[in-house]
Amino acid sequence: MRHPSGGPLPDIGRPGIALLLCGxxxxxxxxxxxCHFAGPSNRFWRALADAGLTSRRLRPSEQDLLPAFGIGLTNLCPRTTTRASEVSADELRGGAARLRRLAADWRPRVVAVLGVTAFRVAFERPDARVGPQNDPPGWWVLHNPSGLNAHATPAEHAQSLRTAGRAAGLIVDA
Known part of the structure; x- marks a missing residue:
């Protein structure tokens, strides 16, 4: 599916998924x-495979396979931009309300927002850190996988996804 206008991407998922990842x-x-996370420098698909959440490294065009792995995808803001910093605080807060509704409909065990700065603004939690959040339970903040974000290594991206996947019941330790 091509969106030459840069229109909104489809939500990927369904009720009963275990892990909802929100860009x-x-x-x-x-x-x-x-396609979600399609930029050539984006580390999402590699980290997802390295975390053990998919059986192989999927291509962005294979995003519709994710629900079979118990994973869904969405975004806080539907608007296409060159940089996430172009998204306004109002757009992020509106996205938080939409994400809450989607989570209530799909009922994943874990909802993870990929980007601590966006989470802080969207949910009005200026002190939020990467990891599980206390309110609401089952919500997490993970690293932003954009190639423009140099704050986390590929290994750190994979580890944070693995930890959230474990909390969602997708990874069971032997």
Whole structure:
């Protein structure tokens, strides 16, 4: 599916998924291709596989396979931008309300927002840190996998996804 206008990406998932991953907003490549995390420098798909949440490294065009792994995808803001910093605080707060509704409908065990700065603004929690959140229970903040975010290594991305996946029941330790 191509979105030459950079229109909104579809939510990927269904009721009963275990882990709902929420990006900030689609980048220009994602908007053009109609696929989440499609930018060539985005580390999402590699980290997902390295975390053991998929059986192999999926391509962005294979995003519709994620519910079979118990995973869903959405974004706080549907608007395509070059940088996440172009998304306004009002857009992020509106996205938080929409994410709460989607989580209530799909009822995942874990909802993880990929980006601590966006989470702080969207949910009005200026002191939030990466990891599980106390309120609401089952909500997490993970690293932003954008190639523009140099704050976490690929291994740290994979580890944070693995930890959230374990909390969602998708990874069972032997």
């Amino acid at each position: 900030i907003n689609p980048g220009t490549t994602s908007g053009t291709q109609g």
